[in-house]
Amino acid sequence: MKCIYCGSEMAKIKTSVSASWGKYKIEIKGVEPYVCIPCDRKVYDLEEAKMIQEIARGYADSGLVEKPEFLNVEEISNLLKVSTQTIYNMLKDGRLSASKVGREWRFNRNEVEKLFAPQAVAARGNTISKNDLDIINSLGIEAD
Template sequence: MMTKKCCICNGDMNKKITSIQTGWGEYKLTIEGINANVCPTCGEVTLESKEAKMVQKLSKSLANIDEDQKPNILNLTEVADLFRVSNQTIYNMIKDGRIKAYKVGREWRFLRKDIETFITGDKCHIAARGQKDKLTDSDTKIIEKYI
């Protein structure tokens, strides 16, 4: 059986049934019984595809709440969840100036309007396709579907 490697510390990950916390704004969910790969060294958790899709559907349903119920300030984990990337990717985006962030004590905070502007603005690129400054109509439709 092939062991998965941690993308943070390159350690061997263990399959485990665990619980995760997700949500949006004031709404927080704890989902138990999730099949995941957990790194015993750094604690990084990756979900199996079936569970990831279920968590995305739950999070999307929370994202569809009224505008006045959405938080104006997001934390790092909320932004990572919104982008569907790791916290480290968000740190990298802060460091190279792709997204605007504010340090409050030891924590990073983001204005929702800044994140929405980044997603819908011309600074959003699809790196995997090698697109620098232009999106195809197909790409735009896919992105708009989830925003």
């Protein structure tokens, strides 16, 4: 599989995926996404994406944890798989809006997700559906 951004050949690499909500964290070991090393992007195949989604959804639906409504710069950059500098640039040129709490920016999760949904689909290729991606993204899953 070739990376849709840089055209490099992607390698299947064994890694783990972790998801956290508040103080809790779950880790799924042994997943094998295609990884583009130059741009640090990962693409999961349908089966793995579904598995991750099911685990995450069960966890989120358990009612034991609260999904944070507001995220800081670091959390947003993890969610969107971009650098914190990109987030600051987007704040500066008005593509992202946030409010300042003390010295920290706070982003509304719902607004950011709406803004980024189409890019998130493109970023991961065609191997998982938009619905899968929306769920995965909304749960804030990221691969280590």
